[in-house]
Amino acid sequence: MIFIESKRKKMQGLVQKYPEAIILDFTSSGIDEYKQFSPFYPHGDIPVPFCDAFAKSVEGIWQGLKVFEDQDIDTTKFMIEDMKNIKRSVRKNGRVCGHRKGVYGTELLDYQEARKKIYLKTYAWVLDHKLQTLLGKLTQLALQKDLVFLDYETNIEIENLEKPLSHAGLVKRYLEKKTPAITLKKSIPNLLF
Incomplete structure (x- = not known):
């Protein structure tokens, strides 16, 4: 078990x-x-869903595609290798509006859809291809x-x-x-x- x-x-x-x-x-x-x-963990070469970009970590993708009321996406989170300063907070950026569907997408996914279409999809890719x-x-x-x-x-x-x-x-x-x-x-x- x-x-x-x-x-x-x-x-x-x-x-x-x-x-x-x-x-x-x-x-x-x-x-x-x-x-x-x-x-x-920075596995590298992880495809970012809904676009032709790659990231070092799953969390980098999750945080990078997050859109706040005072801050849009942050693709610099895709390249973090030391596992530090990846998170983005509501305290600094305002309320979370959703996750952008790809770097250049116009659609915002709500939390449930983002969990399924971004986080789970990306984590599954890492399990299948890196682990x-x-x-x-x-x-x-x-x-x-x-x-x-x-x-x-x-x-x-x-x-x-x-x-x-x-x-x-x-x-x-x-x-x-x-x-x-x-x-x-x-x-x-x-x-x-």
């Missing part, structure tokens, strides 16, 4: 809750290869032991717009769809990809 837990929880408590599991940090502040699952080796390693581990993926966000429901989506939860869904034997529960319907 694969479990999603908050990185903010104490490691001692997680070890007690999952004594036989392998605990892996999927955040950008992780210290091993699994931080490559972070949307901030297959690590996904294979995770599959082998998950077939032997329980895994706990640490993330700052724990929302795994794509339709739940009240909280940011857990990228670790997306990896869990991807693995369970590709290898149903990982989970002892029935397959999760309507998986990410």
